[in-house]
Amino acid sequence: MIRASCISKTYRGRTVLDGVDLSIERGEIFCIVGPNGAGKTTLLRILDLLDRPSYGLLQILGEDATGSESVRFRIRRRMSMLFQRPVIFDTSVFDNVACGLKFRKMGEDEVRGRVKSALREVGLPGLERRRAKELSGGEMQRLALARALVIEPEILFLDEPTTFLDPESANIVNDTMVRLSRDRGTTILFTTHDLYEGERIADRIGVLMDGRFSQISEALEILHHPADLRVAKFVGFENILRARCLSWEAGEALLDLEGQKIYAISGGRCDGDVFVCFRAESVSVGVGEEPIASPRNKFRGTVTRISAFGPFVYITIHCGFDIVAMLTRRAMDELMLDLGSEVWASVKATSMRVFAGAGDAAKKTGTEKH
Amino acid sequence: MNEIVEGFIEAIRLIVTLDPEVLEITVRSLVISLIATVLSAAVSIPLGSLLYLREFPGKGAVIGVIQTLYSLPTVIAGLFIFLLLSNAGPFGFLRLLFTPAGMVIAQTVLILPITTGLTIAALSGIGREVRDTLLSLGATEYQSILAILGEARFAICSALLLGFGRAISEVGAAMIVGGNIRGQTRILTTAISLETSIGNFSLSIALGIILLLLALGVNLSLALLGRWHH
Structure with missing residues (x-):
């Protein structure tokens, strides 16, 4: 046509x-x-x-x-x-x-x-x-x-x-x-x-x-699977974090995120400065003991911000860097979350996207807020 | 003072009794100016559309000249047409000088800038998106300009009413080209001018009242048009 x-x-x-x-x-x-x-x-x-x-x-x-x-x-x-x-x-x-x-x-x-x-x-x-x-x-x-x-x-x-x-x-x-x-x-x-x-x-x-x-x-x-960082931002990837690529093998990258090691699926080979992106709904939140049967990427942090979004809430977790997670209100109530709560946040490696982040793109992309 | 009061009373008598001379002058005025308005519409609507649609170098200057001619002095329009229609002029053979037809031509020329300029303004007020919509609905260029004119009809009517108002109230061109010949080319404005100069105030006042009523009529039509539109 x-x-x-x-x-x-x-x-x-x-x-x-x-x-x-x-x-x-x-x-x-x-x-x-x-x-x-x-x-x-x-x-x-x-x-x-x-x-x-x-x-x-x-x-x-x-x-x-x-x-x-x-x-x-x-x-x-x-x-x-x-x-x-x-x-x-x-x-x-x-x-x-x-x-x-x-x-x-x-x-x-x-x-x-x-x-x-x-x-x-x-x-x-x-x-x-x-x-x-x-x-x-x-x-x-x-x-x-x-x-x-x-x-x-x-x-x-x-x-x-x-x-x-x-x-x-x-x-x-x-x-x-x-x-x-x-x-x-x-x-x-x-x-x-x-x-x-x-x-x-x-x-x-x-x-x-x-x-x-x-x-x-x-x-x-x-x-x-946004094609690049700008598409990721446009389609609402709430978490866009700067990291360093330590190694890459068979589609899986090992990244250094503010001193913590995380794993992410990356189709293309990556090295040096990168951005790692994931959606707020890909973040699982738990309280208490460290979860055992859960993804490899686990961060311990403190809830620093809670903002309502219809039947959902976005919570910001500070764990050396900020992660935004999306929960239902009910889940938040069950976990009895409040400002200052200590939580575990985990993200599957398959939910993470890695984009090259050198040069201008790095300057443009500061912190993502929500 | 007495003279004015008597003049008024006499004027009202002339109007109420439908004095034949007053009636004749009024009808002639109306007919000449109406024909001039229709002629100017016939020229200015297509011309205005063309000027609105076509882009060409110097378009702004052309529109500027048209706008300047809004205030074309009536005597200059009269002089110009007089020279064209006089026996020595290029159109002398038509024998139109000192005829109602000649006055129609003079008034048409006089109001053409206003009607053309305001037609362009009316079309410009319609906006580019109307044209886009028409084209996207499959209009040819001719169909689209007809539809745009339809959208601008109220503004174009106002333009024509303004043109008519200028035509019926002007005296210079009608005097020079028409010559104010009793029973042939005498119209409201030229009659007032003459009757005043020979001291026949009652007739002047009567004609003046009629002219004002016509102006009021034009004004009311404009207002009605506006209210109907909104």
Whole structure:
């Protein structure tokens, strides 16, 4: 459906996209995540043929999409896009949704039928006569979604479709995406900065950082095996600690972490200064005697901070360095943890990721706080 | 003092009894200025759209000139059209000098900068994202400009009402190009000017009241438009 290679975009002297390679299959739901300013919107605009790339090759629906305006127009008519802040025309709901069909000179009866079912699809049935600007924010976004899908696009782009929505509207938008892909085989690309939203809906996720993809793969892979330190930080590895690599053998590294020896799985050979990263939920916490049947990486420390996070709590354990662990409230109560409690923290070697940490990266990454 | 009071009373009588001369002058004023407004709309909406859509070197300067011409003095517009339409001028053969048609042309030229400039402003107020949305929904360039004009319709109507207001209230161009010929090219403003100079205050006041009422009408339309829009 989409083949992009080396897409770059320079805008007012600033490089927004820097060699994006992307290949999307028919019917796939692909999610682009990344921090603000990573180039997500710019990439979507280029793929929807609203902007031209400065360099790069782009094939969409089997045609060269970097050529003449007439070819681009023909391709554009087979796609549509939902913008982050949708533009609602100052007309009726019906006229808003019918807009793209009228551009295609479709017969009135068919327009009426399609508008009706599109409105039903986004949970706004029977609102045709209403003045569109009188809808609520969430309803407007759903109206814009109906308007984008009523033309039955082969590819649908959505730019942060749920960022400004209440949970109910967000769910409707997300469910509609899944349904479109499943029932109609619509190819869907959307951006978000909420990785978990991407995880729920998307078949694959691409992490866009500074104008190029740092990693493209399935959600679980990205969550647990980030490709590099920046992806690890972006996907929420709470523990990012500086260490020294003492030895590496057969995929297992022995590291020196502030004088303590720890073991970590590292696919690539490592040496010298490194960062060792693990998620807060990978940390097991215990009290009392040293646990026997538990991982090799064990640290004794003191609880120095407790912060609530819905039904969970993050606790910071100081053991020469700070480790953040995530527990359920109930587990914390059972362990009778409080500030100053002496605890054991343990982390499996397989939960740890090791990244090279020399040069600039080391300066950028100070302590991680939570 | 007495003269003014008597003038007022006489003016109201003229209006209430629908004095034929007052009526004729009023209708002529309205027709000339309305046609001028329609003509300027026919030019300024496409022209404004084109200037809004197309990027070209010197675009800013062109818009700057248009904005400067908002305050084009009416007598200069009149002089310019007079020279073009006079027997010695390039369009003298059309015999339009001292005719209502000539006045229409003069008023059209006079208000074109305002209607064009404000059309551009109205379209610019719509924003780039509207155009992106239209294109992404599959609009051709022509379809997208029609839709953008539709979004800007209230602001464009305001622009045209302002243009009409300037046309109906100006005296310089109508006087120079129309010549204030009784029964042919005499309109509200030129009539007031003449009647005042010959001391016929009651007719002047009556015409003045009508002109003010028309201005009020324009103002009310603008306000209504604004309220309807929001």
